[in-house]
Amino acid sequence: MIVVFQGMSEYEFKDNSKEIGMEQQINVVMAQLNFLVGDIDFNTSLIIEKAKQAIQEYSADVVVFPELALTGYPPEDLLLRASLSIRIEKALQRIRDEKLSAHLVIGYPEREATKLYNSLAIVGYGESLANYRKQHLPNYQVFDEQRYFEKGSEACVLEIGGQKVAFTICEDMWEHEPVLQARAAGAQLMININASPFHMNKLSDRQELLRARSTEGGFPIIYVNMVGGQDELVFDGGSMAVSAAGECRCLAPSYVETLQPVVVREPTQSGAPCTIPMQQLAASLSLEAQVYHSLVLGVRDYVNKNGFKGVVLGLSGGIDSALTLAIAVDALGSDRVQAVMMPFAYTSQLSLDVAAEQAKKIGVDYQSISIGGVYSAFIEALEEQFADTEADVSEQNIQARCRGVLLMAISNKKGLLVLTTGNKSEIAVGYSTLYGDMAGGFDVLKDVSKTMVYSLATYRNSEYSHTPDEVIPQRVIDRPPSAELAPDQVDQDSLPPYDVLDRILELYVEQDQSATLIIAHGFDEQIVRRVLRLVDLNEYKRRQSPVGVRLTQRGFGRDRRYPITNAWPIGD
Numbered sequence: 001m002i003v004v005f006q007g008m009s010e011y012e013f014k015d016n017s018k019e020i021g022m023e024q025q026i027n028v029v030m031a032q033l034n035f036l037v038g039d040i041d042f043n044t045s046l047i048i049e050k051a052k053q054a055i056q057e058y059s060a061d062v063v064v065f066p067e068l069a070l071t072g073y074p075p076e077d078l079l080l081r082a083s084l085s086i087r088i089e090k091a092l093q094r095i096r097d098e099k100l101s102a103h104l105v106i107g108y109p110e111r112e113a114t115k116l117y118n119s120l121a122i123v124g125y126g127e128s129l130a131n132y133r134k135q136h137l138p139n140y141q142v143f144d145e146q147r148y149f150e151k152g153s154e155a156c157v158l159e160i161g162g163q164k165v166a167f168t169i170c171e172d173m174w175e176h177e178p179v180l181q182a183r184a185a186g187a188q189l190m191i192n193i194n195a196s197p198f199h200m201n202k203l204s205d206r207q208e209l210l211r212a213r214s215t216e217g218g219f220p221i222i223y224v225n226m227v228g229g230q231d232e233l234v235f236d237g238g239s240m241a242v243s244a245a246g247e248c249r250c251l252a253p254s255y256v257e258t259l260q261p262v263v264v265r266e267p268t269q270s271g272a273p274c275t276i277p278m279q280q281l282a283a284s285l286s287l288e289a290q291v292y293h294s295l296v297l298g299v300r301d302y303v304n305k306n307g308f309k310g311v312v313l314g315l316s317g318g319i320d321s322a323l324t325l326a327i328a329v330d331a332l333g334s335d336r337v338q339a340v341m342m343p344f345a346y347t348s349q350l351s352l353d354v355a356a357e358q359a360k361k362i363g364v365d366y367q368s369i370s371i372g373g374v375y376s377a378f379i380e381a382l383e384e385q386f387a388d389t390e391a392d393v394s395e396q397n398i399q400a401r402c403r404g405v406l407l408m409a410i411s412n413k414k415g416l417l418v419l420t421t422g423n424k425s426e427i428a429v430g431y432s433t434l435y436g437d438m439a440g441g442f443d444v445l446k447d448v449s450k451t452m453v454y455s456l457a458t459y460r461n462s463e464y465s466h467t468p469d470e471v472i473p474q475r476v477i478d479r480p481p482s483a484e485l486a487p488d489q490v491d492q493d494s495l496p497p498y499d500v501l502d503r504i505l506e507l508y509v510e511q512d513q514s515a516t517l518i519i520a521h522g523f524d525e526q527i528v529r530r531v532l533r534l535v536d537l538n539e540y541k542r543r544q545s546p547v548g549v550r551l552t553q554r555g556f557g558r559d560r561r562y563p564i565t566n567a568w569p570i571g572d
Helices: 009-014 040-058 076-080 084-097 170-174 177-184 202-217 287-305 319-332 349-362 372-381 393-414 424-429 450-462 474-478 498-510 515-520 525-537
Strands: 002-005 018-020 023-032 062-064 103-112 115-124 127-133 155-160 163-169 189-194 221-225 227-230 233-236 240-242 248-251 258-265 310-314 337-341 365-368 416-420
Touching: 023 040, 023 221, 040 062, 040 084, 040 103, 040 258, 062 189, 076 084, 084 103, 084 115, 084 127, 103 127, 103 189, 115 163, 127 155, 127 163, 155 177, 163 170, 163 177, 170 177, 170 189, 170 202, 177 202, 189 202, 202 221, 202 240, 227 287, 233 287, 248 258, 287 310, 287 319, 287 416, 287 450, 310 319, 310 393, 319 337, 319 349, 319 450, 319 474, 337 349, 337 393, 349 365, 349 474, 372 393, 393 416, 424 450, 424 498, 424 525, 450 474, 450 498, 498 515, 498 525, 515 525
Parallel strands: 002 155, 023 062, 062 103, 163 189, 189 221, 310 337, 310 416, 337 365
Antiparallel strands: 018 023, 023 258, 103 115, 115 127, 155 163, 221 240, 227 233, 240 248
């Protein structure tokens, strides 16, 4: 069934479409905003504020807000709270009471009896003008909407400014039926609202998708995405409008809140699609720029939305902590970041020098606290337990755990969030210490491979700011990576070269390829099977690791859910 809504007759005279010569236009504003999950009052106020601004500054006829804007995305089990429906209805009534002279497209959870829908409402002039229920519910990767929502089945086409405008929600765009429904209903324009999280090269994926759907439907599409960080997810914005031929005609900048106006020209022939002239196109970003901006936004929102005063991290003189420090300062400012060097007998003079150099350069609170005395106290307490044994990784892990205890104590005392500094390559194979360097609240580099760490460090020094600024000392980038838990230790003593390791991990973790297929790529069988064994054996560690920004299509966390206890053949 296709439902076509006509604009309510008593409000037809309030149509705001603008005449330019013999042409008319509809002013659409893409409200690319950062919402707070669960704060319905704040989100409602933000919608009202930005709708008024869009009307005042851009003479908006339509203001489009993202998917589930009223609750934020993803609300997860907040959707199960008994008070949800009452709070949502109050929010919608607040918006209606404003009697704003535009069509506001608002994503919200809609309750009908025992069923819950991921819906959008079109509100304007004091009335609810139309409603649409999402038809395709994603249930893969980080999405599990089928846990909460029922599927809709009907199209929504509303006449605005004499033109038929269809509405869909996010995943609907990835399927054919909603576009074909809208086409059958005579739609001349489609508006699609989204909560589409970032992964590498996601913007180009969206552009390709919109190109396919716009040509399939024969009408332009306006695609509105949210922006901001929510736990491990980062929403990168990149709202856009494409022509009926799939050409991008307007692209909002990524990673920032914005009201992006889009002029939609009404067709000169009855029933023909609307047209979208070429308008502002944001500059494209390199892969490293996308990743770095995602990390900065993810850190900023996690810290600020959870009410932390700032962050503290262990600065070791290695590249991972150096990059983490740079990201933290870019996200929060140097006055909200504390760096702590915690040297021991195996800490090199180079590490001491470069850590102090970076801290001074970047302007953070920097302190050095030796763990020698703490370590000795632990060893003395364990003397009986360790009697008649050789020194091994146990003693190395105690060093890491001494550092974890100190950082957590500073966190408790000062209200600072501990940032851990482990990268995806190390976390994958267990090259980290549980309750040691893994102790903390947020792992900035959790989904960043070691090879990408080096690329990001170079990017930060050379391209992030308008003027190149070496905030990460080149000596840190150039030195061989080492945990410095034993004399003359380097990572490659225990791990294969990172370019080899990272490619194997990509094939196994992100693409789910078997050992046989990975070996067929030309990798040494012994190395492959060792790496895969380490990945599988260390799942128990990863389950206890802090949350971190998701950057790939298969990050550790919501994406990859492997049982800790299992008898599956490794690499099969």
